[in-house]
Amino acid sequence: MIDPHHAPTGTAYATAPSIVQEICLIAEASGxxxxxxxxxxxxxxxxxxxxxxxxxxxxxxxxxxASADADDAAEVAAEWLVEYDVAHSGLSRKGRDLVLAEEYRDYVRAEYEAWSRSQAV
Structure with a gap:
């Protein structure tokens, strides 16, 4: 999705599909x-x-x-994932120090990287 050498996300999205491909996959899943x-x-x-x-x-x-709207959308989606994990997997926000929006986004990156590795097997 992004060049991991030019973004603060490290390798979390290094093997991810392009943004356009991912949008198509998500739209397909939604419908x-x-x-x-x-x-x-x-x-x-x-x-x-x-x-x-x-x-x-x-x-x-x-x-x-200029990225404020995109940041807001990313923060809402990250919190949506955290809420799901709290309800379904016993995730503890306090135990993981998930308080700020950026911490939620860091959580998304870590979880996506782990998920990506599991898909490559």
Whole structure:
């Protein structure tokens, strides 16, 4: 999705599909029928990672002020994933020091990187 050498996300998205490909996959999953994809952790993770990538690119290209909307969307999606993990996997916000929006986004990056490695096996 992004060049890991020019963004603060490190290698989290190094093997991710392009932003356009990921948007298509997420849109396809969103309209895939009667199942509720919002309850699917993978869907939430991929959407949060996509929005994080977009926000990182926007910030790098246009600066902090111009990326505010993208940052807000990434923060909401990251919190959506954290809320799901708290409810379904016993994640403790306090135990993981998940208080600030940037910490939620760091969590998304770590979880996406772990998920990506598990998909490569």
């Amino acid at each position: 895939s029928g009667p199942s509720d994809v919002s309850g699917d952790r993978e869907f939430r993770l991929r959407k949060a990672a996509l929005l994080d990538c977009i926000a990182v690119q926007e910030r790098a290209r246009y600066g902090v002020a």
